[in-house]
Amino acid sequence: MVEERRILYEHLDVPDINTFDVFRQYDGYTRFEKAIAEYQPEEIAQMVLDSGLKGRGGAGFSTGEKWSFVPRDIKPCYLCCNADESEPGTFSNRYVLEKNPHLLIEGILICCYAMGIETTYIYIRGEFTLGKKMLDAAIKEAYEKGYLGKDIRGTGLNVDIYSHPGAGAYICGEETGLIESLEGKRGQPRNKPPFPAVEGVFRKPTVVQNVETLCNLPFIVGNGVEWYTQMGPTYADTRFDPPKPDANTGTKLYCISGDVNEPGVYELDLGLTCTELIEVAGGLRGEEVKAVIPGGSSAPILTHYELDTRLDFTSLTLAKSMLGSGGIIVMNETRNIVDCLLNIMKFYAHESCGQCTPCRWGTPWVRDIVQRIADGNGRKDTITRPKFGVAENGRWGDTGETEEIYEDLDLLESVANNIANVDTMTWNTICVFGIAVSWPAVSYMRKFRPEFEATIREGKLVTLPVAEATVPPEENYAYQQRFVPKEFADL
Amino acid sequence: MSEELIQIETPFAFNAENQREFDELIGRYPIKEAAMLPTLHLAQRQAGYITPAVMKYVAELLEVTVMKVKDVVTFYPMFFEEPVGEYVIRVCHTLPCALRDCKVVLDHLKAKLDTDIASETNLAKGTTADGKFTLMKVECLASCDVAPVIMVNDDLYKNLTPEKVDEVLDNL
Numbered sequence: 001m002v003e004e005r006r007i008l009y010e011h012l013d014v015p016d017i018n019t020f021d022v023f024r025q026y027d028g029y030t031r032f033e034k035a036i037a038e039y040q041p042e043e044i045a046q047m048v049l050d051s052g053l054k055g056r057g058g059a060g061f062s063t064g065e066k067w068s069f070v071p072r073d074i075k076p077c078y079l080c081c082n083a084d085e086s087e088p089g090t091f092s093n094r095y096v097l098e099k100n101p102h103l104l105i106e107g108i109l110i111c112c113y114a115m116g117i118e119t120t121y122i123y124i125r126g127e128f129t130l131g132k133k134m135l136d137a138a139i140k141e142a143y144e145k146g147y148l149g150k151d152i153r154g155t156g157l158n159v160d161i162y163s164h165p166g167a168g169a170y171i172c173g174e175e176t177g178l179i180e181s182l183e184g185k186r187g188q189p190r191n192k193p194p195f196p197a198v199e200g201v202f203r204k205p206t207v208v209q210n211v212e213t214l215c216n217l218p219f220i221v222g223n224g225v226e227w228y229t230q231m232g233p234t235y236a237d238t239r240f241d242p243p244k245p246d247a248n249t250g251t252k253l254y255c256i257s258g259d260v261n262e263p264g265v266y267e268l269d270l271g272l273t274c275t276e277l278i279e280v281a282g283g284l285r286g287e288e289v290k291a292v293i294p295g296g297s298s299a300p301i302l303t304h305y306e307l308d309t310r311l312d313f314t315s316l317t318l319a320k321s322m323l324g325s326g327g328i329i330v331m332n333e334t335r336n337i338v339d340c341l342l343n344i345m346k347f348y349a350h351e352s353c354g355q356c357t358p359c360r361w362g363t364p365w366v367r368d369i370v371q372r373i374a375d376g377n378g379r380k381d382t383i384t385r386p387k388f389g390v391a392e393n394g395r396w397g398d399t400g401e402t403e404e405i406y407e408d409l410d411l412l413e414s415v416a417n418n419i420a421n422v423d424t425m426t427w428n429t430i431c432v433f434g435i436a437v438s439w440p441a442v443s444y445m446r447k448f449r450p451e452f453e454a455t456i457r458e459g460k461l462v463t464l465p466v467a468e469a470t471v472p473p474e475e476n477y478a479y480q481q482r483f484v485p486k487e488f489a490d491l
Numbered sequence: 492m493s494e495e496l497i498q499i500e501t502p503f504a505f506n507a508e509n510q511r512e513f514d515e516l517i518g519r520y521p522i523k524e525a526a527m528l529p530t531l532h533l534a535q536r537q538a539g540y541i542t543p544a545v546m547k548y549v550a551e552l553l554e555v556t557v558m559k560v561k562d563v564v565t566f567y568p569m570f571f572e573e574p575v576g577e578y579v580i581r582v583c584h585t586l587p588c589a590l591r592d593c594k595v596v597l598d599h600l601k602a603k604l605d606t607d608i609a610s611e612t613n614l615a616k617g618t619t620a621d622g623k624f625t626l627m628k629v630e631c632l633a634s635c636d637v638a639p640v641i642m643v644n645d646d647l648y649k650n651l652t653p654e655k656v657d658e659v660l661d662n663l
Contacts, residue, residue, distance in 0.1 A: 088585040088631040126532070126569045127581075127632055129645035162519045167528055167567030170630065184527030184553070186566040202521050257587040257635035264636045297586055297631075327635070329587055343586045347630050353566075 002268060002276045005231065007251050008215045009267045012099050018134050020141045023102040029147055031222035032109045036155050044114035044221065051220045051228045052247025057082055057173075057210030058296070058324045059432075060313040067115060069197035070205045077205045079111055079120040080182065080196075081214060084166050084173040086125060087296035088347060089327025092253035092265045093211040097124065097131035101138035105161060107214035109147065110221055112159045115207055119160050123178050126167045135163050170351035174431050175208040176200075177353065188355040189431035210325075212253055232270035235314050248312040252326050256281040259332040270312040274302065277311060278330060286332025290466045291448070293331075295324025297344050298436035300422075300443030301337075303470045306479060320422075320478035321443075336463045337448040338455050341440065342370045348437045356429040359437065362419040366441050369412045378456035379407040406456055409445060416441040423477075446477055503544040509533050513552070523553045527563055531570055540571040568629070573614040576625035578663060580604075581642040584628045587635035596639050599653040600626055603660065 006012075016022045023029070035044055049064025070077060081104070085093040096104055108120050124132050139161050142148040150158050164182055171177045172187040179201045181187035200206020220228050229249045236243035248270040254277060257263045262282030274292050278284055292302045294311060300321040302309060309319045316323045331340065349367040354360045372378055391397045420427035420434035422442045427434040445452055451469040454462040463469075473479040505513055512533060516526050530552065534545045546560040553560075564570045582597050601608065609617025609627040617626045634640045637649035641656070648659050 085633045086631060089587055089635050091633045091635050094633050125633065126528075126567075127629075127642065130647070160519075165529055165532055167532070168569035168629070169567050181528065182525060183522070184524040184555075184563065185559075186562060202525075255635065257638060258590045263638075293586075329590070329635070331590065335590070340586060340589075343584075343589050347585050350630060 002272050002280055004266055004280070005251055005269055006267045007219050008096070008103070008212065008253060009265065012095060017100050018098075018102065018138060020102065020138075020145050023100070027222070028102055029106055029109075031218035032106050032113070032147070033153070035110050035113055035221045036153070036157065039221075041114045041116060044110065047220060047225050048114070048217065050225045052234065052245075052249040053213065053216055053220065053228075054248070054313055055210060056212035056216075056252065056326070058087065058298075058322075060317075060323060063209065063213055066197060067207065069195065070115060070207060071198065072116065074205050075116070076119060077115060077117050077207070078201050079108065079115070079117045080175075080178060080201060080206055080208045081108060081120060081122040082173065082175065082178055082208055082210045083122050083124040083128070083131070084178060085128075085211075085325075086170045086173050087298065087325045087327055088344070089255060089257055089293065089296045089329045090325040091255050091257075092326065094128060094131055095265060096211055096215060097128060098134050101131075101135045102142070103215050103218065104135070104211055105138060105142050105148070107217040108161060109152075109159060110217040111207065111209065111214060113157060117207065118158045120162070121182055121201070122161060122163045123172065123182055124163050124165055126165050132163055132165060139163065169353070170347075171353040171431070171433060174433065177431065178208065179206065186353070188353045189433070191430055216250060233310075233312060237314075246314050248314055252311075252323075254311065254326050254328060256328045256330065258328075258330040259285045259335070260330050261285050271310050271315070273310050274307040274328075277328060278307075281330075284330065284332060286334060288333040288466050289330060290333050290335055290469065291331045291337060291340075293327075293329040293440075295322045296327040297329070297347065298322075298439055299324050300439045300478065301447060303447050303476065304466055305470065305473045305476065333466050334463065336455075336461050337444055337451050337469065338370065338374050339461060341444045342367070342374045344440050345370050345437075348433075352433065352437075356434070358419045358428040359434050362415055362434075363437055365415050366412060366419075366437065369408055369415065370441075373408055373412075373452065373455055374461055376455075376459040376461070378452075378459075379411075380456040380459075406453055408456060409449070409452055412445055413442055443478070447471055501544060503534070503538055503542065503548045505533070505548075506537060509537055517552075524555050524559075527553060527555075527560070528567070531560075531564065535570060540574055542572075568611060571614060574618075574622075575609075575614055576618045577623050578643050579625045579627065581627055581629040581632070583630070583632040583634070583638070583640050583642075585631040587631070588638040588640065591638040593639035595653060596641065596651050596656055597628070599656055600641075603657070 011017050011026045045067050053063045054060045055063055083093055148159055166172050169187045172181040174189050175196055176190035177187040182201055196206040196208050232249045235246045237246040251267050252270050254266050260281040266280050289304050293299055294302055313323050345367040349363040352359045352363045389399045391399050416438035420438045422438050448469050449471055451464050516529050520526055530549055538545050541564050546557050550557045550560045584593050604619050604624050606619050606626055607616045609625055632640050639651050641648050
């Protein structure tokens, strides 16, 4: 069985770790002190780049690379810490904020030092009242102890951290939506480019990082790049010649919920399989795994045939899914996929910000189609239309056979693909919310088509046994392209 | 929103404590407008919900138009434009909670409080006759490991069953 490796969460359960004194006993702020004493800001940025740290918020973009886009000569530059954790199935940041907020502050200090940033806003979810209270107390304490404010520890470094509460909008977790919201407007994402690294909050260069990403920084600085890169697999990206190393280094706070015996946050090296993760989380609650959502509700679903997929950024991308924010939701054999999709589509229809027409109208439309199917009114018509092909007389024409048509399933796919096309990975919206809608809609429908068809045919929700509900691997659009990449070391 | 409507409302102003907090807030941002969300949170805490008078007051404080404040208030689900009960009960009903039977909790609350579920445009529908509770469904509260969860005002209650819900309500 895979062992947990607690780094970010190591001292999470130490009593009073949220206070400065106790945090200090566990090496608190020593990594920041090491950073300012031993390294130049550029060296820290280089270390982060070398460590291969990928952003933990969802997109999985290399943190070091993101930092390299920030022009160093335009000041002020801002850091926005994204603590607007609202992806269904994700809950790891909440624990950091509630139990160990000083770790986040230390990570922010290191980032600020590396990037020459003086002001940080922590955009925290409006619902995280306890988290905000603990964070505000920790910030206050850090100011009192001289780790925040002007001329920190006599180094001439100035850093201010402010917490900024959100107000319940999912879209504010998108980086430009967050920036708009921080500026006191509706949280409607901006067109990119310009990317926030060039023009972000208050029209200044802005680094936007997730809580978990920032919490990794003290450990990269404290223990060194070599130590960090030992954890997790590094693959060869064979699209480049010679193959470029594709790092999935470090640990990930996997949030597992749904039908497992011990749901919770598990800190593990990147790159374990779904099966292993379910085992770590106390095993499955139920008889059989029906489906797994690997990266928050936006991620395309995995069937029981795909449970050997490794949960890291590269492998999941190849499996046409994503690690996203690492929220894994497990469903057992009793679950109805149509019902699950309905739940998720209600979420997206509610959370669409209304800025782009395909999303504003498409999300409720998709929801209504799924609702109709779930209610038993799916437009089956199982209409039959003549099947064209080589007929008996050897000529092209009506073969005399008929084809069953599930009108609503075709419509569902068409509407979803017009918000964002999952095959070509292009979206007709400003932000990636579009793809977050069509990914689940299309993947659930394609991978569990027999269950959708049965529901339409019978006129009521039908939960098929796992093997019957799932399309076989050879018909699974994502399984075809899937391959487990070779470890870079093997080449 | 017409001027008349604003005038018939009781005017709103921050109390001393909130004024102090606001003064501290406003210094954090290079532009005043950026303090919008924290200011609205403060105002809602004091007034109970965002009345047109509150919007007018906030607009003057932040030097923006009333329409701009309204624009923001209508976007975010946490701001109420209608009166709500003393206790706002938010029931999470997104997938991980749904997999753990949040519907049982929701139905139990509905029966116990004898009320419907509030919608964003009709909060009165989910408010009890005595004005004590407002019941609403919300999207993921980021506590999927301890599902099903509800939030009563600022407090989160975990791993709920109908019996635990009774206990929570009795202890309020």
